[in-house]
Amino acid sequence: MGHHNYEDAKKMVWKGCAVLGIVTLIEVFVSLLQKGHVISGLEDVSAVVITAALIIGILSIYKAYYIIYNFMHMAQEVPGLRMSVLLPTALLIWGMIAFFQEGASWGERRALIKEKNEVSSEDAIKPQGMLLKKIETEKLQ
């Protein structure tokens, strides 16, 4: 490695340090904004909460990309190695969608069971469904 290259490489490292540090600070700021620490009341606006979560997620992926490509020198590896390491992780996209969906479904079931458990026996014997419809039609006649 020539002298000039070495100096360039050294500069790249400190640039990387600054990039990762600044991105982390932005992430923390957006997270605090999302939780209503910077401007109170913002934590109740769901559009802000979702957008902030997306921004933080994308910035984290950018950090991951930066570490892999510049610190682990993935950019200098042959495409075959690059793909054999990076492509399998694409499976995780499926993993996230499937398991988050599944988790949300557990939550819905839990809420449904809780709701049913809270129904008192008096409510339960009130006319429901077709019976209610029959009573109403009889009333109209």
Added chain:
Amino acid sequence: MAENTVHHGEAHETTEELWSGGKQPFKASYGKLMMWYFLVSDAFTFAGFLIAYGALRFSSPSWPVPDFVFSTAPFGIHGAPLIFVTFMSFLLILSSVTMVRAVQEGHRENQKGVVFWMFLTVIGGAGFLGCQAWEWTNLIYKECMTVTRNPFGTHTENGTYLNADGSQSTAADDTFKPGMGYLIHHAHLDDHGGDHGHGDEGHEMTAEEAFLADANSAVAAKNLDFDNLPEAGVDFPGFRLNEEGFIQRKFITESGIAAAQENGPKAFGALFFFITGFHGFHVLSGVVFLLIIMLNAGGGLYAARKNGYEMVEKIGLYWHFVDLVWVFVFLVFYLL
């Protein structure tokens, strides 16, 4: 060999050469290639844990608010959300940067440079572990969170707390809204109410500190046997003392329902200690390997190999991966 290749066809020549050794797949050495694939498998392990965290979080009606749970730092700093953990992230980023420098010095066969930058990396890693040790100690001993107990709850409705004597509190910070976190405190038997908190330092007591002081003296007045609390807990006008001795504050919601604080989702403690512990274990083993390789480099072992300090490059890959995983642990546990 050379003569053979002349007589046989192109395809045959390549096959023979490939199988006779000396050719590196993907132009990477065996060690580096296997380090990459080890990291892929480790990434899947971590991803599995983090996805499990996400699935459980989605399944739960409420979840501890990270910026409430992680708002304490050493030197008595309170109510500083995410500050300490941001500092920890910076430590790890810095140690990653010094690691890149060590690898660069290795390529130049600069032994002193390699040892110097690896030493700084070790310090960064050890500093991170120290911070994590403090964070865990604070969570376990001060805030009583364990693998099976999570005293961090979240409100799901608007409401107002009761005072220790059962009357409705009028303090502004005793009202809450959905999404606000709370921490259930253990009763302090050692301090006799009144002077709880920092009242003596001229610092004004918060509504919560005032409540806890009253609650603690009410508990102390009852002379309970703390090793043998009734299964159903002990009822007080403004709070419930559960069978483990925790003070669960009572409140009235906007819709008029009277209730007491409940522990948050149990899985939170287990997930937190297991996942950050697994990452911490990676940092610990990274520090141990860095130390070994640093000592070997200092002893001239890698200089003799004349391969541009490849061993330093391999431990470098592992160390950057530890930093990479922290990016996502930080995202999932602290930022979201």
